Amino acid sequence: MKNETAIKLIEFIEEIGIPVSEGTIEGDTIIPGIFIKDGGLLVDEEKLTYPGDLLHEAGHLAVKPSSERPHVTENVGNDGAEEMMSILWSWAAAVHLKLDPKIVFHDGGYKGGSDHLIETFTNEAYIGLPMLQWVGMAVDKANAEKAGIKPFPNMIKWLRD
Numbered sequence: 001m002k003n004e005t006a007i008k009l010i011e012f013i014e015e016i017g018i019p020v021s022e023g024t025i026e027g028d029t030i031i032p033g034i035f036i037k038d039g040g041l042l043v044d045e046e047k048l049t050y051p052g053d054l055l056h057e058a059g060h061l062a063v064k065p066s067s068e069r070p071h072v073t074e075n076v077g078n079d080g081a082e083e084m085m086s087i088l089w090s091w092a093a094a095v096h097l098k099l100d101p102k103i104v105f106h107d108g109g110y111k112g113g114s115d116h117l118i119e120t121f122t123n124e125a126y127i128g129l130p131m132l133q134w135v136g137m138a139v140d141k142a143n144a145e146k147a148g149i150k151p152f153p154n155m156i157k158w159l160r161d
Helices: 004-015 053-062 080-096 114-122 129-134 141-147
Strands: 020-022 034-037 040-043
Touching (some): 004 053, 053 080, 080 114
8 A cells, every 4th residue: 555644544444443455356346446345444546536435434334233344245234324423433533533524525425515514523513423422432522521531523432342
C-alpha cells in the first residue's frame, strides 16, 4: 500500500479488530477498491477511489453483532439503522484520527449529501446516535455526564460486541 491516508486508516481498522488484506479484486464492487469478505476488508489499491471509504465500510462491520460479522461477504445488508450507525461511526473515526471530514465524506459518496452530513455533524446533530447508544458503543452528552465519560464523538468501544 502506497497511499498514506489508506495506510493510516487500515492500521486503525486492524487495531480495532477488523481484518484487512490487500489483493486484486476482480470485477466491480459496490465501493471501488473495497470488497467485504468474511467480516473483513479486501482492498485493491489500484481500484480504491476514495481511501475514506475504508472507514465507512469498516463502520458497517463494526456495528454488526460479533455473531454476524464473520459471515458478512460482499453485501452488508439494507438495515437503515445500521447504515445510520456506520455513517456516524465513520464520523467518530475521522474525528479520532484527526482527519479532514472530506476524506470520509467526499463529494463522490453519500448520494450528494456529504456537505450536509459534515455540517450536521459539525453542529453536533448526530443522526444515529440513539442507535449507537442503544448498542453500547457511544453516549450522548446527558448520559455521558451522568456516567462521567466523554460524549460522542468519543466512542466507548469501536466494535459492537
